[in-house]
Each structure stands twice: as structure tokens, then as C-alpha cells.
Amino acid sequence: MHIAILAPSPVPYTIGGAEYLWWGLLETINAAGEHQADLIKIPSPDRSLGELIQSYRRFAELDLDHFDLVISTKYPAWMISHPNHVVYLQHKLRGLYDTYPAHLPTALPDAADLPAAARPLIERLANGPARREELPALWEELAALEAVDPALTEIPGPLVRAVVHYLDRIGLQPPAIQRYLAISENVTRRKDYFPVGVPVEVVHHPSHREPEPAMEVDSGDDNGNAVKDKPILFTASRLDSPKRLDLLIRAFRRIKADAELHIAGTGPVEAELQRLAAGDPRIRLLGWQSDAAIAEGYRRAAFVPFIPYDEDYGLITIEAMQVGRAVLTTTDAGGVNEFVVDGETGRSVEPTESALAAAMQDLLADPAATAAMGDAARAKVADIGWPQTVDALINPSAQRPRLVVATTFPVFPPMGGGPSRIYHLYRELSRWADITLVTLTGEASEAGTYPLGPGYREVRVAKSRRQRLQEQVMGRRLKASVDDIVAMDNPDATPALREALTAACQNADLVVASHHYLYPLIRSVWRGPLWYEAHNLEAEMKAAVLAPALEKGSAAARRALARVEAVERDCARDADCVLAVSAEEREALVDRYGIDRDKVLLAPNGTDTQAIAYTDPAQRRVNQQAYGVEGRFTALFMGSWHGPNIDAVWHIAGIAAACPGMDFLLMGNVCDAPLGELPPNCYRLGRVSEAEKRRWLATADCALNPMTSGAGSNLKLVEYAAAGLPVITTPFGNRGVGLKANIECLEGEVRLFPDILARLRAGEPHAGTQLVEKARRRVTDTYDWGVVAVVVREHLPLPAGTDWR
Incomplete structure (x- = not known):
């Protein structure tokens, strides 16, 4: 495959964990030789709303269809539209998500209080669905904000927050994304990071620094001479507030041990940390250090303290453990605690000076126990490596089931209850299965194959002239809509439908009769597993539709209704699973057709709660x-x-x-x-x-x-x-x-x-x-359709080697 690793280039440019991740993926993919990868970066400033929108727009309008796979990990790169897009999420714009200031409002301002230029945007953000086709109008509405009060577009602020959330929903909504992965469990738990109900795989990646063999724990003087029995606590980090190095220094100053604390790194709070450390010669701020020096620091350390607040992942944890060093952290450190098991691979304590000081004293007092924790830590991360990470990204561990769904009407765009149910339910299921809808249309111009998303398509067949004439004759006779009955009684009226269904069923794992009207045709081309999706008890529904003709004693209406009931009975009894929309419908199907209640699965009619804005x-x-x-x-x-x-x-x-x-x-x-x-x-x-x-x-x-x-x-x-x-x-x-x-x-x-x-x-x-x-x-x-789909998913037949349960 040709693989694009798509990423933003920060403005002003800095190198951080994201850059190391992209470089590691790029080097590993290309070194293996099976695939070819390129790192494609676009300058992405985010210092103002205008810069943010331009950054999002550049990715939304980027065309990388000459690549077979696109991998994105960070905003706003996931705005790209690509048929095979995998998101390996590091974090969103945290200042507008999980670290959004608690004292700021999240509610949008009242449209009535704003200039007219801002009102369409406010309405869209408050009530509009987050869909890619809305982007052109959104760009225009955002451009109109340039003349509005600058206070309205401050970062962070409720309007910018709502805009970015809206754009991220568009970029990340299923089925636009083929697979969702995250760098840690902590990331998956953050509010609004992923669409509701999507399966997210956690893949821990390694550091760009290669681990080297551990050495005997000691320190050294300025001339490189070993100084035994003077242990070093070593950590490396950007010196900014979320890393809480001020808390670490204050806690260390409490302990009386003859040990040293070495901190590598630079950052905006460096001067403050120097003031905190002043007067304690045991504390050394080392400034910028090369990768080799940092690797040396880990190897010489007695243990590694790392106490950030709600860290996405924490590569320092991985780096320390890979050389066999125990890690001291806090219970609120986020992704760090996916590896630090208190008392086994290190210590995880309350984020207070006293708790941290006590833990440091304990780790220093028992070097043998601390070393044993370091050995356990090394084993904990032994399976984290670049080949494993790349393999998880580009080689899904399980084959996706292949479903074919057959019905008598077009589905997209969904107009009415039946098409809406089919489109949304199977769109959600396409997160886990490849789904082909085979449908009929009365308009020849509408025939064709419609890609509805990754792993999701509609094959729409135009009815033959013969079938349309049959519908007209029967409809006039019964004075009712009977297109579906004609399709049921005349499975060969449109030969192209048989051809399309036969082709779709090749290599299928399951065929679903959505309504029972195509059941005779399905069973003439497919003998494998079958489900019946009962939108209603159709015999009762058609009795209501044919009521005027039945009341006039129409023999044709009686025959049609008897045929509807007979075919529905055969379909329900033959099906391995029947989907019912309500408990009442389930009981009606069981009572009328004598089917096993245990094979009737409740899959109610739902809605896309993310697309329907709640208005108080x-x-x-x-x-x-x-x-x-x-x-x-x-x-x-x-x-x-x-x-x-x-x-x-x-x-x-x-x-x-x-x-x-x-x-x-x-x-x-x-x-x-x-x-x-x-x-x-x-x-x-x-x-x-x-x-x-x-x-x-x-x-x-x-x-x-x-x-x-x-x-x-x-x-x-x-x-x-x-x-x-x-x-x-x-x-x-x-x-x-x-x-x-x-x-x-x-x-x-x-x-x-x-x-x-x-x-x-x-x-x-x-x-x-x-x-x-x-x-x-x-x-x-x-x-919510996502919730309904999860219930249905658990009953799908699984190809060999597949297990999502």
C-alpha cells in the first residue's frame, strides 16, 4: 500500500511527542519494505479563530486519493475526506475540550443579542447536524464573523469551542473513519473525543529513544568519578504547568535523604522552578539535553518521578520502564497509570507533597524492592515496539463480516421511516462490517452504485419496464400502493436485480431481508445465513393498505393479502434471526407465525441523537x-x-x-x-x-x-x-x-x-x-442508532478469527 501519514505542522514550529510518533511510524513502515509511506504536513497555526478555521479548511479540502491509506493522529488533520482513513488519536485541542477553563461558559450566546452576521452561525452550531456537506455554508458563516466584536472569538471561549467541536464531529463522524484507535485508555475516556458508541482500539506506541541496557545505579562527580550510595531521581519533561514539576520539587525538599533530583528540559516555567529549587543543592535543573544524555539519565536513576496532570499517554513512563526503572506518579496522572501499578511497577499516590515525599522516602529506603519494581516495569512494556504499533494500524486483527441487505426501495438520501431506519442502522453497523444495500428504484437516472461511507454502499437497480407496468396494473385494480407486492410475486420481473443480488452475495457472511418482499428472490440466489428485519408486522400493515379493496369484496385483494402473509411467515420461520422494532411487534410475530421467541431480537427504531440538537x-x-x-x-x-x-x-x-x-x-x-x-x-x-x-x-x-x-x-x-x-x-x-x-x-x-x-x-x-x-x-x-447497532452487532455471524466481544 501507499500510506500517507497526515499531520499538522505547528506554527511556530516545535518538536514534541507528536512529531516523534510520526517519524517513528514513517521510518518503521518504510524500513519493512512491504508498504511505502510519506509524511505529509501542512502548516497549521491555531492562535486565533481565523487561523484555526483556515487550518481546518486546508485539511478538509485536501485530496490524497492517490494514497491507499491515510493515518491521522491530531487535529485538524482528521478533516480530510478519504475512503480509507484511520484515526490514531493523540489528543484534540485540549484547551477547548478537557482542559477548557471551568470558569468560562460553554453555552452559546443568544442569537438575538448578536449582530445579524453572526446569527446563521449560532443557529447552525446550536441546531444543525455536523455533516460534511454543510462545510461550504459554514466557511461562509465563519468568514462573516471577521467584522464582529473580537471578544466573541476569543480563545478559549464558548463560540470558538462550539466551532471546533462542530468541525471535529464532521471530521470524525462514522462512517467517514474506517477505524478508530487511541494512544491510551485515558484518551478514550475523555468526553467528546470520539463519536458515541464507536469501537476504539488502544495501541500503545514506543518512544523514539531506543532503550539501552541498564547499569548499576550510582551518581557521579563533575569529573565522571562514581559516587556510590548517592542515588539520583531523574525525570525529563517540558517545563510547563501541567507537568507539575513545582509539586515534585516541593515534595523532594521535604525528604532528608542524601539523594539528588535531576530535571531535564526547558519551558515557560523554568525560572519559577529555579526559584523553588534555590537553596537546595540536591536539585539540579539540567536544561536542554540530547537524547543520549536523557537515555543516560534514565539508566543512572534509582527511579523516575513523573507526575503530570491527566497526561494523554506519558512517553517518559515508557522510556523509564524500558530500561528497568520504577516510576513514581500520582493517581490523577492519566495515561501514566495504565503502566504504573502501585507497589508492582512503581508507586502511584495522591497528588500531595506529603504523599509524594513519603513515597520517595520509601523507594530510596529499600533499593532492592525498588529494583524489583523496575524489573516488573520492564516486563510490563516489553511488547511495546514500533513494528507492533505499525502492524496494529495497517493490519486489522480481524476480518470484517460482509452483509448484504435487500429491500424494494432506494435508501439514500433517507426519506421516510423505512429508508431512514435502514440507512442509519447499517451505517452504524458499517463500523464493524462491510455492508452492501441492494435496492430498487423507479427512476432509471437514479440507478448506480452509491458509496455511503467506508465499507458501506448502496447498489441501486432501476426497475424494468415490465415491472413498472405490473405495478400500474395491480395498483389501479386495488387502488393502493402495491410496488412491494409486485416485487415479491415477480422476482424475475427485473433481471438486473437478480444479477446485482447474486454478485453482492458472493463471499457474503449474511443476507438480511429488510421487509420480506424480496425473500423469494433472496432464497433463489443465496442459501446461507438469513435474517429478517421486520419493520412492521407486514400482514397487518398491508391489510390496512388494502382495506378499501377488501371492503368491496375484491378477490384480488384477498389473494394479495394471503400471499403477503404466507411469504412473511416463510421468511420469519426460515430466518436465523428476526429483528423486531418493539416488544409488542415481537410478540405479534411470535404469536402469528409460531416462531421461537429466542430468535427475535429487539432492535427499535432509533435516531441520530448527535445530529439532532437538544434545545432547552x-x-x-x-x-x-x-x-x-x-x-x-x-x-x-x-x-x-x-x-x-x-x-x-x-x-x-x-x-x-x-x-x-x-x-x-x-x-x-x-x-x-x-x-x-x-x-x-x-x-x-x-x-x-x-x-x-x-x-x-x-x-x-x-x-x-x-x-x-x-x-x-x-x-x-x-x-x-x-x-x-x-x-x-x-x-x-x-x-x-x-x-x-x-x-x-x-x-x-x-x-x-x-x-x-x-x-x-x-x-x-x-x-x-x-x-x-x-x-x-x-x-x-x-x-440512539449507535446504541441499537451495538446490540445487533453482538449477534452477527463472525468470520473466522473475528472477536469483538
């Missing part, structure tokens, strides 16, 4: 003022053109008539259905852009879910809750999601909705504000 009530008031709807109480309903949603709109019409002082917003192509005349306070928004949808989710006062018919579960309910909207739902509409009544949602029959709305508007304590945070937490913990 205070921000809603600000948004309402900005959009000119303050003073009007607005209730939102979203739905597709689907029988149960049309029923819900008719219910809303009755509710609106009873609540003339409120506005009712109808969103989605349910507005295209023949709804008849609606009350004047019902507004048909129709099918809207994602941006407008996000705007109303962040502006409306509440969301309605007056469902009284249908099957499956309501994805809209999850979206409402994720956005922070108080939800009013019927018990039937709450099925499959199960928000707790009067704790996470407001629940009642349709006739009670006007009274519930009135109480919500009046601000009764239990009726709004207290619900939304609990509902959001419930959705995030249970219905």
Missing part, C-alpha cells in the same frame, strides 16, 4: 423571537403519506378546532394526501429541507403524536424527544417506544389533548420542562 426551553424562546412566532403556542406533527398518519392529521384538525389560540404545524408529505379542509390554525408545511425541519424542532413548543392505528413503532416520537420537545402522545402512539407517562412524556387519548395542551401552555411543573431532559436522556441511552 430558554433557547426555544430565543428561537421563537428570532423567527417571529413568539406569543403563539405551536404544536408540531411530522408524518409521511401513510394511512395512520392521515388518521392522526384528522385528529389534529379536531384538536385545532378546540384550541383556536394555538398553531398546529403539519410537516412531511402527509400534507400531500387528500386531507380536505383543515381549521385555519392548521398550517401545512409539507416536505421540508433538513435545515427547516431542524429549525422547527428547535422552535415549536411541543410535539403531537395522536396515533390510533398502524403497526411498528413511531420514529417521530424518538426525534421529538431527542430535540427536547415536550411530547403529547396517545398510549397507542407510545407503543414500541414506551416513554414513561408524566415522567418522559404527556400521555392521553385524543379527546384529552386540548386539556393537556392547555396545561402545558400554562406551564404546570409536571407538564413540560421537567419532562424534556429525562426524555432526551432516555432516547440517547436507548434509541
